[in-house]
Amino acid sequence: MPARRRPPPTNCGRSTVTATSRRGFRCRTDDMCKFQIDRSARRRLRSLLRISARIPDREYSTESDMTSRARPSQRLIAERANVSQSAVSMVVSGQADAQRIPKATQERILEVMREVGYVPNVAARLLRGQRNGLLGVHTYERVFPVAEDDYYHEFLIGIEEAAVEKSVDLVLFTSTLRTDGKRAVYSDGMNRLRLADGAIFFGLEKDDAELLHLKNDGYPFVFIGKRTVAGGDVPYVSADYAGGIAATLDVLQDAGHSDICYLASTERALPQHERLAAFSAEVKLRGIGENVVEVAPSELDSAADRIVASASALMVETNEVAEALEAALALRGVVVPRDISVVVLDTPAPRSAAAGWSHIGFPRREMGKAAVSLLLERLDDPDARESIVLPIVAPGTATVGRAARPRLVG
Incomplete structure (x- = not known):
C-alpha cells in the first residue's frame, strides 16, 4: 500500500x-x-x-483491527452518535467550539464516549x-x-x-x-x-x-x-528544607548573630510552611529566641522599622519579600550587610533587586531531573519509593556581616 x-x-x-x-x-x-x-x-x-x-488520526486502520483490540475507536463513537468521525476528532482534541460543532452534538458524542469507555x-x-x-x-x-x-x-x-x-x-x-x-x-x-x-x-x-x-x-x-x-x-521530589535552614543558621551564628528574625510571607503554601516549621524547630534546639514576622510584600515598608530594630540578621522566606525588603531598606539608608545581615531562603532571579544577596542554593534543575527518574522508577515498579529529597546548598556570606545592631536613618 x-x-x-x-x-x-x-x-x-x-x-x-x-x-x-x-x-x-x-x-x-x-x-x-x-x-x-x-x-x-x-x-x-x-x-x-x-x-x-x-x-x-490513525488509532485503527480497519474495523477488524479495532475489534481485535477490543477497545473503542473514534470510528465506533461516530457510528453510535450518528456523526462524522471528524466531529468526534474535534471534540476529543478540544476544537469543537472553534469548528462550530453544536453543543447538542458535542454532548451526544461525549455521552457515547463515556458509555464505551473511550480514552483519547x-x-x-x-x-x-x-x-x-x-x-x-x-x-x-x-x-x-x-x-x-x-x-x-x-x-x-x-x-x-x-x-x-x-x-x-x-x-x-x-x-x-x-x-x-x-x-x-x-x-x-x-x-x-x-x-x-x-x-x-x-x-x-x-x-x-x-x-x-x-x-x-x-x-x-x-x-x-x-x-x-x-x-x-x-509521590514527590522535594528539597531538604530542614537542612537548608540549619545551614543558614550555622552561617549566621558563625558571624556572631543571635538576634535573628524570620521574615515570612503572608502567601503560604506547603513549601513555606515546611521552611517555617524547620526554623521553629531549629531555633528551639539551639536555644535561640523565635522571632517570626509575617508580612505581605506590599505592606513591608510600613513594618520595616520594627523589623530591622528587632534583629541583627534576617532570614527572608521568599524572593517577593526579599525584593520588597531591599526597597524598604534602601529608602531608610540601611546598608546590607554593614547595618544588617540578610539571607534569602530561595534563589533570587538574576535581574532581581536582591540578586546579590546571600541565599541558599535551591536545586531546581536537579529536582526536575530527579522527577523524571522517580517517575520512570514507578512506571517500572508501582511499589518503588515514593519520594526523593535533595540537599540544599548552604548560603554564602556576601551579605552576612559580623553581628551589629542596624543603624536606622531617617
Missing part, C-alpha cells in the same frame, strides 16, 4: 506539545502535530508552542496496555514557564535534560487551560494525561481533588515539591 500523504502545514490551534529527545520537538493534538526546532535546550523551551503540521490517545500502543515512551508534563499555573526568567523554568530545563538522558519523549499538556483561567486534568470525566505513560506536575498551584482522583485511578505521576492530599502524600 502506498504511503499515506500528509496534508500541508496548518495551524492546529489548541494543542498538546511534545518534546522528543531523539528527533527534536513535536507538537501533538489527539491527531498529532510535529515540528523541528533548534537543539538548544533553552531555545527549544521558548519555542514549544510553535505548530506547523498535522498528521491524521494518539498511541494505539497505550490502548493495548503497552508503554509508549511519552512522559507528560503538567502545571496548574496559568502559563507554562518557557521564559528564562520564570521561576519554574529551571525545573523544566531539568526535566528536558533528564528526558534526553533517558531517551524518553515529553508531552507538555497545554490544552488543559479552561475558560475560567484554571487548568484541569479531567474534562468530562476523562483524563487527558493518558496520552502519556505517566506525568510530572510542578508549580505552586494544585488541585487536591484531581490529584486524589489520579492517585485513586492508579495513574502514575510525580509532583515536584511535597504535596499532601486526603489519604497521604502523593
Whole structure:
C-alpha cells in the first residue's frame, strides 16, 4: 500500500506539545502535530508552542483491527452518535467550539464516549496496555514557564535534560487551560494525561481533588515539591528544607548573630510552611529566641522599622519579600550587610533587586531531573519509593556581616 500523504502545514490551534529527545520537538493534538526546532535546550523551551503540521488520526486502520483490540475507536463513537468521525476528532482534541460543532452534538458524542469507555490517545500502543515512551508534563499555573526568567523554568530545563538522558519523549499538556483561567486534568470525566505513560506536575498551584482522583485511578505521576492530599502524600521530589535552614543558621551564628528574625510571607503554601516549621524547630534546639514576622510584600515598608530594630540578621522566606525588603531598606539608608545581615531562603532571579544577596542554593534543575527518574522508577515498579529529597546548598556570606545592631536613618 502506498504511503499515506500528509496534508500541508496548518495551524492546529489548541494543542498538546511534545518534546522528543531523539528527533527534536513535536507538537501533538489527539491527531498529532510535529515540528523541528533548534537543539538548544533553552531555545527549544521558548519555542514549544510553535505548530506547523498535522498528521491524521490513525488509532485503527480497519474495523477488524479495532475489534481485535477490543477497545473503542473514534470510528465506533461516530457510528453510535450518528456523526462524522471528524466531529468526534474535534471534540476529543478540544476544537469543537472553534469548528462550530453544536453543543447538542458535542454532548451526544461525549455521552457515547463515556458509555464505551473511550480514552483519547494518539498511541494505539497505550490502548493495548503497552508503554509508549511519552512522559507528560503538567502545571496548574496559568502559563507554562518557557521564559528564562520564570521561576519554574529551571525545573523544566531539568526535566528536558533528564528526558534526553533517558531517551524518553515529553508531552507538555497545554490544552488543559479552561475558560475560567484554571487548568484541569479531567474534562468530562476523562483524563487527558493518558496520552502519556505517566506525568510530572510542578508549580505552586494544585488541585487536591484531581490529584486524589489520579492517585485513586492508579495513574502514575510525580509532583515536584511535597504535596499532601486526603489519604497521604502523593509521590514527590522535594528539597531538604530542614537542612537548608540549619545551614543558614550555622552561617549566621558563625558571624556572631543571635538576634535573628524570620521574615515570612503572608502567601503560604506547603513549601513555606515546611521552611517555617524547620526554623521553629531549629531555633528551639539551639536555644535561640523565635522571632517570626509575617508580612505581605506590599505592606513591608510600613513594618520595616520594627523589623530591622528587632534583629541583627534576617532570614527572608521568599524572593517577593526579599525584593520588597531591599526597597524598604534602601529608602531608610540601611546598608546590607554593614547595618544588617540578610539571607534569602530561595534563589533570587538574576535581574532581581536582591540578586546579590546571600541565599541558599535551591536545586531546581536537579529536582526536575530527579522527577523524571522517580517517575520512570514507578512506571517500572508501582511499589518503588515514593519520594526523593535533595540537599540544599548552604548560603554564602556576601551579605552576612559580623553581628551589629542596624543603624536606622531617617
